[in-house]
Amino acid sequence: MNDDPTHQLPSEFVARLRAIVPEPAFADVLASFALAKPATARINTLQTEVPAALAELAALGLTPAPVAWLPEAIALPADEKRTLTASAAVGAGRVYVQGLSSMLAAPALAPEPGEEVLDLAAAPGGKTLHLAALMGGAGRLAAVESVRGRFFTLKENLVRYGAEFVETYNSDGRAVGRKTRERFDRVLLDAPCSSEARFDCRDPETWQYWGPRKIAECARKQKALLRSALEAVRVGGRVLYCTCSLAPEENELVVAHTLRRLQGAAELVPLAIPVANVHTGLARWNDKTLPGELAHCVRVLPTADMDALFLALLEKRRSIGAAAPG
Numbered sequence: 471m472n473d474d475p476t477h478q479l480p481s482e483f484v485a486r487l488r489a490i491v492p493e494p495a496f497a498d499v500l501a502s503f504a505l506a507k508p509a510t511a512r513i514n515t516l517q518t519e520v521p522a523a524l525a526e527l528a529a530l531g532l533t534p535a536p537v538a539w540l541p542e543a544i545a546l547p548a549d550e551k552r553t554l555t556a557s558a559a560v561g562a563g564r565v566y567v568q569g570l571s572s573m574l575a576a577p578a579l580a581p582e583p584g585e586e587v588l589d590l591a592a593a594p595g596g597k598t599l600h601l602a603a604l605m606g607g608a609g610r611l612a613a614v615e616s617v618r619g620r621f622f623t624l625k626e627n628l629v630r631y632g633a634e635f636v637e638t639y640n641s642d643g644r645a646v647g648r649k650t651r652e653r654f655d656r657v658l659l660d661a662p663c664s665s666e667a668r669f670d671c672r673d674p675e676t677w678q679y680w681g682p683r684k685i686a687e688c689a690r691k692q693k694a695l696l697r698s699a700l701e702a703v704r705v706g707g708r709v710l711y712c713t714c715s716l717a718p719e720e721n722e723l724v725v726a727h728t729l730r731r732l733q734g735a736a737e738l739v740p741l742a743i744p745v746a747n748v749h750t751g752l753a754r755w756n757d758k759t760l761p762g763e764l765a766h767c768v769r770v771l772p773t774a775d776m777d778a779l780f781l782a783l784l785e786k787r788r789s790i791g792a793a794a795p796g
């Protein structure tokens with residue numbers, strides 16, 4: 471019997487991972503799916519300040535450590551997660567439990583106070599709240615979520631974390647661009663995906679729905695959502711596309727398809743992501759060469775501390791026609 475926990479992962483997933491991740495990083499990336507990551511959280515500057523939150527957590531016997539690249543982020547040993555989650559700081563919306571890679575998205579979109587910003591796939595609201603904090607509660611932030619139960623969780627979180635200024639819509643993000651053409655300065659699309667970054671060797675349920683069909687189904691939806699995001703953003707505005715999948719079909723190929731369809735109406739913008747475990751978008755997949763501009767995309771590789779994330783920042787150069795409904 472093999473006692474390496476990574477042997478639990480679907481063999482097709484591991485084979486694909488080997489083709490996606492550069493060889494020197496492969497062993498560590500694979501091993502990361504078997505590790506209990508530290509508990510990480512973001513201090514909600516809409517309701518408290520960093521020193522006050524640190525003192526509040528320390529008074530509970532917790533040992534939050536700062537995260538070098540984000541002043542509001544903290545990391546705690548994995549065995550402190552239960553106490554953190556049950557704390558009044560979390561219950562009253564002063565601290566939001568959030569993975570480190572998730573905290574890279576809102577700063578990459580870089581919304582400014584006073585802007586009009588859209589989050590097109592928002593529940594449970596972790597990145598909406600981060601956008602709200604970066605905007606200092608000033609401006610317009612609209613959050614869309616299509617799944618009713620998740621929409622109500624989003625609304626509860628916005629109240630609990632002091633972001634009532636966020637407007638919420640229980641609608642299909644694929645239709646939003648047609649209805650709000652060129653209205654927003656920035657759009658976040660944290661797209662529904664096959665969630666490969668969440669695979670946990672100790673929990674086969676994390677990949678129970680995974681497979682080529684799921685990836686293809688996600689990719690279809692992601693293309694429609696990204697098109698909608700680009701319709702909703704103004705000329706000169708930016709869209710951040712991200713997923714927690716490692717699959718090129720949900721990442722580079724979605725971006726490449728969209729750029730090809732838009733024929734120069736949108737372009738990729740280089741991203742400066744402040745962590746070391748990053749690679750540029752793939753240059754090849756399945757024996758096909760991909761457009762060179764995909765090198766501006768970023769794949770955050772999973773480590774002992776953080777999950778995987780894919781990011782692509784697009785800027786709209788000129789107006790685009792509305793996509794056909796459906």
Ligand code: SAM
Nearest residue numbers: 591592593594595596597616617642643660662
């Ligand atoms: N950004 C969120 C956060 O950080 O908390 C996580 C978003 S999750 C990756 C994607 C969300 O998109 C899910 O809540 C899912 O229900 C929602 N979704 C799925 N299809 C959608 C659609 N057509 N329009 C809008 N939201 C959709």
